[in-house]
Amino acid sequence: MKVQVGKDSYEVQGKLFKRIILVILAIVIVASGLYSVGTDEVGVILQFGKYVRTTNPGLHFKIPFGVERVEKVKVKKVFKQEFGFRTIKAAVRTQYASRGFQNESIILTGDLNVAEVEWIVQYKVKDPYNYLFKIKDPQETLRAMSEAVVRRVVGDRAVTDVLTLGRIEIAKEVEVGLQILLDQFESGIQVVTVKLQDVNPPEPVRPAFNEVNRAKQDKEKMINEAWEDYNKRIPRAKGEAEQMIAMAEGYALQRVNQAMGDASLFNQVYLEYRNAPDVTRRRLYLETMREILPKLEEIYIVDEKQKSILPLLDLGGRAKGGDGR
Secondary structure: OHHHHHHHHHHHHHHHHHHHHHHHHHHHHHHHHEEEEOOOEEEEEEEOOEEEEEEOOEEEEOOOOOOEEEEEEEOOOOEEEEEOOEEEEOOOOOEEEOOOOHHHHEEEOOOOOEEEEEEEEEEEEOOHHHHHHOOOOHHHHHHHHHHHHHHHHHOOOOHHHHHOOOHHHHHHHHHHHHHHHHHHOOOOEEEEEEEEEEEEOOHHHHHHHHHHHHHHHHHHHHHHHHHHHHHHHHHHHHHHHHHHHHHHHHHHHHHHHHHHHHHHHHHHHHHHHHHOHHHHHHHHHHHHHHHHHHHOOOOOOOOOOOOOOHHHOOHHHHHHHOOOO
């Protein structure tokens, strides 16, 4: 009877041990098989080191025990590479370090001058598979390509263009050229923006370049002031000229119309004169006297038989009065 009890006890312990093993095995399978992918990343699944699929954000399951492993790649995050300087502390007043990076920033321009160019490249991953497997070191590859493109673009331009007006065009051209090069190498990287952070001449010649820039700024200022004065004076002069021309044309039209009216009146009077000379002559005389007489200050009516009118004129009173009244 004792032997039977011991045998049952061993069987119970064996079943309990198997259950514990199964639970532990299940826990290990679940723990090594479940994985989560963040909202800003994707999961690249490798089976014995070979790519098999890509998973989206969320909770997923993979074959455990090292058969499959997951590489998480952030595809929505924007990364940044700095050239010619490094950010020491990012804050309200960001601190930068530019010493010791001249091998990146010193670039030969197209007119055989030297410029110290500092720039940044912002990028993100657009193809996780290419990013992981097509190139060995994506970040170092990006840095090498960026330097090559910037040196090529800056090397095609004059130093004054690089230092002053051409910076935006250079940044855009570098962005396009860098993206083309990255696509040719199937890097899986998308360039978001390229920005020239700071462009200066080398330290030994910087004062001379600053003087040149100030002179150019003064020149531009004088040109702008001259154009401003031109825009004020020329329209006013044109307006005055157009006003004078309009007045002259109006005066000419008035004189022509008046002359035509006088000529028409004269022709009508002449026709009347030919029909009735005496009446027309008298009418013209009376109309003329009606216009002249109101303008006279003194009127003298003299008899035709009077031989001398001097005794009748009060010349002395006019001399004393001054105005003849």
